[in-house]
Amino acid sequence: xxxxxxxxxxxxxxxxxxxxxxxxxxxxxxxxxxxxxxxxxxxxxxxxxxxxxxxxxxxxxxxxxxxxxxxxxxxxxxxxxxxxxxxxxxxxxxxxxxxxxxxxxxxxxxxxxxxxxxxxxxxxxxxxxxxxxxxxxxxxxxxxxxxxxxxxxxxxxxxxxxxxxxxxxxxxxxxxxxxxxxxxxxxxxxxxxxxxxxxxxxxxxxxxxxxxxxxxxxxxxxxxxxxxxxxxxxxxxxxxxxxxxxxxxxxxxxxxxxxxxxxxxxxxxxxxxxxxxxxxxxxxxxxxxxxxxxxxxxxxxxxxxxxxxxxxxxxxxxxxxxxxxxxxxxxxxxxxxxxxxxxxxxxxxxxxxxxxxxxxxxxxxxxxxxxxxxxxxxxxxxxxxxxxxxxxxxxxxxxxxxxxxxxxxxxxxxxxxxxxxxxxxxxxxxxxxxxxxxxxxxxxxxxxxxxxxxxxxxxxxxxxxxxxxxxxxxxxxxxxxxxxxxxxxxxxxxx
Numbered sequence: 001x002x003x004x005x006x007x008x009x010x011x012x013x014x015x016x017x018x019x020x021x022x023x024x025x026x027x028x029x030x031x032x033x034x035x036x037x038x039x040x041x042x043x044x045x046x047x048x049x050x051x052x053x054x055x056x057x058x059x060x061x062x063x064x065x066x067x068x069x070x071x072x073x074x075x076x077x078x079x080x081x082x083x084x085x086x087x088x089x090x091x092x093x094x095x096x097x098x099x100x101x102x103x104x105x106x107x108x109x110x111x112x113x114x115x116x117x118x119x120x121x122x123x124x125x126x127x128x129x130x131x132x133x134x135x136x137x138x139x140x141x142x143x144x145x146x147x148x149x150x151x152x153x154x155x156x157x158x159x160x161x162x163x164x165x166x167x168x169x170x171x172x173x174x175x176x177x178x179x180x181x182x183x184x185x186x187x188x189x190x191x192x193x194x195x196x197x198x199x200x201x202x203x204x205x206x207x208x209x210x211x212x213x214x215x216x217x218x219x220x221x222x223x224x225x226x227x228x229x230x231x232x233x234x235x236x237x238x239x240x241x242x243x244x245x246x247x248x249x250x251x252x253x254x255x256x257x258x259x260x261x262x263x264x265x266x267x268x269x270x271x272x273x274x275x276x277x278x279x280x281x282x283x284x285x286x287x288x289x290x291x292x293x294x295x296x297x298x299x300x301x302x303x304x305x306x307x308x309x310x311x312x313x314x315x316x317x318x319x320x321x322x323x324x325x326x327x328x329x330x331x332x333x334x335x336x337x338x339x340x341x342x343x344x345x346x347x348x349x350x351x352x353x354x355x356x357x358x359x360x361x362x363x364x365x366x367x368x369x370x371x372x373x374x375x376x377x378x379x380x381x382x383x384x385x386x387x388x389x390x391x392x393x394x395x396x397x398x399x400x401x402x403x404x405x406x407x408x409x410x411x412x413x414x415x416x417x418x419x420x421x422x423x424x425x426x427x428x429x430x431x432x433x434x435x436x437x438x439x440x441x442x443x444x445x446x447x448x449x450x451x452x453x454x455x456x457x458x459x460x461x462x463x464x465x466x467x468x469x470x471x472x473x474x475x476x477x478x479x480x481x482x483x484x485x486x487x488x489x490x491x492x493x494x495x
């Protein structure tokens with residue numbers, strides 16, 4: 001039984017048919033050579049093998065080939081791109097019957113749709129000759145793999161050997177043998193002296209589609225740079241990007257967020273993609289201008305964003321952050337109702353000093369996002385300094401954001417800060433109060449919940465009036481009219 005000879009892959013992903021066509025696409029030429037040598041050394045002694053490659057590759061593979069391992073018979077055939085294109089016609093002359101043929105060639109040997117025509121002609125010829133062919137291509141071949149994935153009925157197995165996620169990985173797109181058919185698997189490989197071995201058990205990814213290496217990005221996020229590799233697909237706008245992303249399964253999709261873009265529309269688009277394509281899709285938002293506040297970020301994350309790259313991150317830092325989420329699966333719970341989510345993450349149109357009852361009702365309404373773990377608010381109890389009433393302290397406050405409200409209950413001031421993390425409380429207080437909070441208040445307590453708002457004191461519907469500034473109310477004293485007066489000027493320097 002022919003084997004791929006990578007220990008740890010499992011029989012369903014390493015066994016091959018006796019006849020047919022399999023394809024391994026390696027990004028790096030040195031990995032392709034090592035894998036080819038490993039496959040040949042893994043052939044049983046009774047097998048009839050053949051290696052087809054150019055002169056340089058033949059020498060590289062054979063240079064350190066273990067003579068004590070592999071098939072008793074290994075035929076060598078020096079090839080050219082033209083000979084590879086005509087391989088189907090040359091099979092009878094290669095004595096291919098019952099042989100395991102290993103073909104090594106650069107990915108550029110096949111251009112576009114040529115690979116489909118080549119497989120269409122070659123696979124029936126292999127079956128007719130009773131031969132098995134394993135193609136090991138080298139070099140960046142994303143477009144080649146994309147054609148082979150779409151044309152899966154012409155190939156018995158397709159996998160990639162690529163470098164990413166911190167090491168060398170084996171990405172199986174599909175594989176068939178006598179045990180049946182296997183789908184997408186992404187396995188980390190350990191590089192040993194004898195070749196590659198699975199570093200861990202293969203991860204069956206029911207929610208991946210073999211496009212893990214693809215990046216779909218808005219042009220703006222590249223800052224004028226061209227596509228970084230053939231794995232990158234650049235789109236002009238969010239609509240074009242969304243259309244392509246709607247056909248992806250586990251690719252990385254990168255949206256640009258600038259000052260002129262509506263946050264709600266981007267959030268809705270992320271929500272739709274996450275709902276449509278599942279959790280393996282990596283959805284990234286790059287902030288191109290300083291537009292996102294904390295609650296905006298929480299909205300995007302709640303709608304399915306895997307990562308938000310903040311404004312000011314350099315292009316190299318942006319690429320590092322995107323690379324860091326490869327292999328990531330979105331683990332949050334996606335709310336089914338986008339409009340309800342939007343309502344929970346948006347403040348009510350209310351701010352400033354309000355009556356206790358209005359304060360309690362507004363806070364209870366805006367607290368739903370905290371219960372769902374989607375956002376964080378702060379509810380504070382501030383006790384004024386001696387000689388200062390809560391209303392006097394509140395008269396030195398300027399409320400600028402919707403959702404930031406206060407009320408007076410007894411001798412304390414209740415303050416609610418919408419979408420405010422604990423580390424941002426001091427900064428928020430400095431923005432609201434014109435004087436230092438240490439001068440205005442002797443204590444500051446953060447409440448963990450809103451149970452205290454259910455007390456009878458919060459049934460009061462009266463809005464207290466801030467005290468008037470008496471100095472400002474004094475009538476202006478009449479001033480005498482200004483009259484001209486004579487001024488004598490002396491000569492500069494005169495005694």
